[in-house]
Amino acid sequence: MQTPTTRAQGARVEFYRKTGKIHPRSVSGRYDSLRWAMVWITQIVFYGTCWLSWDGRQAVLFDIAERKFYLFGLVLWPQDAMLLALLLMISATALFLVTAVAGRLFCGFACPQTVYTAIFRWVEERVEGDHIARMRLDQAPLGLRKIALKGTKHAIWLAIALWTGITFVGYFTPISELLWNLGPGELGPWEGFWVFFYAAFAYLQAGFAREMVCAHMCPYSRFQGVMFDRDTVTVSYDSARGEPRKLRSQAASRSTSAATASLIQNTASPRGDCVDCSLCVQVCPTGIDIRDGLQHQCIDCGLCIDACDEVMIRVARPTGLIRFASERELAAPAASSASTSPILAGLLRPRAMVYVGFLAAFTVTGIWLVAERIPLQVDVLRDRNALLREATDGSIENTYTLKLVNMLEAPRAFRIRVEGPAGARIVGADTIQVASGSVLPVPMTVAADPVAGLSGAQEIRFHVEAADGPPTAITERSAFLLP
Ligand code: SF4
Ligand code: SF4
Missing domain, CATH: 2.60.40.10 (Immunoglobulins)
Structure with missing residues (x-):
């Protein structure tokens, strides 16, 4: 397949690159733990909030038929559209602020696409095995075992997707009524359509499209670059410390213990800290090599940091060869470490202060509108x-x-x-x-x-x-x- 490209000032820019299916290697570490903590928090909030009651009705409900938005004790009417607009403006400004200070943190830890992809991959790993087993299964001819494993995985995916669709629609139609109507087949045409639409959406996006959404479909990945500057903290490879890479030995690919011994042996060389083990690439859910520099596909999930830190510990080198760092810090690490933390430095610059100012103004206006609201x-x-x-x-x-x-x-x-x-x-x-x-x-x-x-x-x-x-x-x- 020909890759659509364009040339600008001699540079080759790829609009779309077809890649094979990515089976990232699993990794554990602090960012993986943080990611799973966010999966639990967001899913408990999403699946749980629609079951809360307030004064005998659903606590959070967008009642489109009645044109009312119930938010615990607050009932918003179409006349309160200004409050909803402010809520959106606060969310957008907070996202811009986080992006300007710490890159795509939202993408890596809280975006529904990332969260559901993590859940679907977890199911895939439980059913089909680790990344090697999954690759072998994909390449194996169709047989009873393959049909059984793939069928089980898709059945679980569909169940999760269906429950997600029901929950989502449950924020627009009281969820207990919705479930009651599911059984006898009395679901209204619109409710039925949206339940199955969102179920299909979740199934396709998290089961199949996955990183393609982050890399090619999400507009945020494209315009985030304009919010970045030299002080934005993102997942970065410290090339000054890592290069030139040591060649990966043959032994490194044979077994974990052999790899460890080989890596330690390599540290005798006076070259850079990167041992070119490629673990940072193997664990990346978007299949990129962070050592090539900042790329729009990177969602700042930090899994490559976990992988690399593990390697650095094995080869008795300081961790943080890949870390959250700003371009300025990487250019002059000594000067940066002597000054304030990168996040604080990122917050104290004019661009971030403008976002903080807007955020404070929108929040105060929202609180004032709620306090002064006449019912x-x-x-x-x-x-x-x-x-x-x-x-x-x-x-x-x-x-x-x-x-x-x-x-x-x-x-x-x-x-x-x-x-x-x-x-x-x-x-x-x-x-x-x-x-x-x-x-x-x-x-x-x-x-x-x-x-x-x-x-x-x-x-x-x-x-x-x-x-x-x-x-x-x-x-x-x-x-x-x-x-
Ligand atoms: S490069 Fe690292 S932070 Fe970026 S998506 Fe890949 S694993 Fe996540
Ligand atoms: S995990 Fe670290 S040491 Fe291994 S290739 Fe990546 S940057 Fe180099």
Whole structure:
């Protein structure tokens, strides 16, 4: 297959490179432990939160049919779109800040693509064996053993993917109802579609596409480069310390103990610390060689650090040949180690401070909006069919429709009074009951006395205040027509 490429200023740039299936070698170490800790935390939150209850309903629910977003005690309405927008802006700014300071940490440890790929690979390893066994199985002709192993793996993958789809849709339809409807086959067409769509999505993305998503499909991997500078800390190979590499001996590839002996033997040479064992490449889930420098496929998972540290310990050399480091630190390690930590140095530069400033501003605005939020909305609509009419007692009447939105999950009573020209007053009841979390249109007639010399549209104010529950008051303006 021909590789699409372009040439810019003599450089060959690859848009897409077809690689074979990657079977990374498993490795243990602090970054692997951190990665699994994040898998557990994110999955406990994802699979568990939809089962929490609050005041007799699901605690976190995006109820699209009712156009409400339940977030524990808070119920957000379409009118609260600003809060949701702020939440997105806070998330995006936090992601930019983390990227500018510490590279693709989100990709390596918290991105759903990485997390589900790790889970699916774990299943694959349990069923098919280690990376060598998996490669052999892939190359083996189709037989009963291969069918059994592959079938078992795909069955488990499909079960995980289906449960993921159900859980995801369970944030938009109460999950207990969703599960109840799954059994008797009464799933609504949209719920059914989205459950199977997300199940298929998880199955294909984590089971097959894997690192191709990070390398070729994710836009974040492409634009992250503009957020990097010389102080951004990323997984880096210390070429000044590692080069020139020692040649890997024949013995190194035969057995672990033989490899260790060979590596130790090689340390007698005055050359660089890298023993060219290629373990950092073998454990990489995206199949790259970090020794070639920063690459957009690198998700900063740190597994190559774990692998290399293990090798450095074996050959009695300091760990950290591959480590989280900035370009500036790698260029002048002595100067950097004498100053502040790389993360702190990354935070204290103008670019990061700008992100911190935006993050603080968005967060404070969000907190202020929630604190000042009034759980009532009032719209006043004038009746445009009947501009005005004269009552039998000589007063002038205008009619309106008040749309009262009670955003609390409790029924409430609201008292309404008007303030306007010539003794404006409400004709009829001035206290209205509104059911919990509902919108109530209320037809309302307002009367005023004619005043000599006063005619045409006059300003009128509707004061709506809670007659019970937490104090709530809103004033809306409209026009009152006099002849
Ligand atoms: S190069 Fe290292 S940090 Fe980057 S993806 Fe590969 S293993 Fe992870
Ligand atoms: S794991 Fe370390 S020593 Fe081995 S090839 Fe990679 S950088 Fe060199």
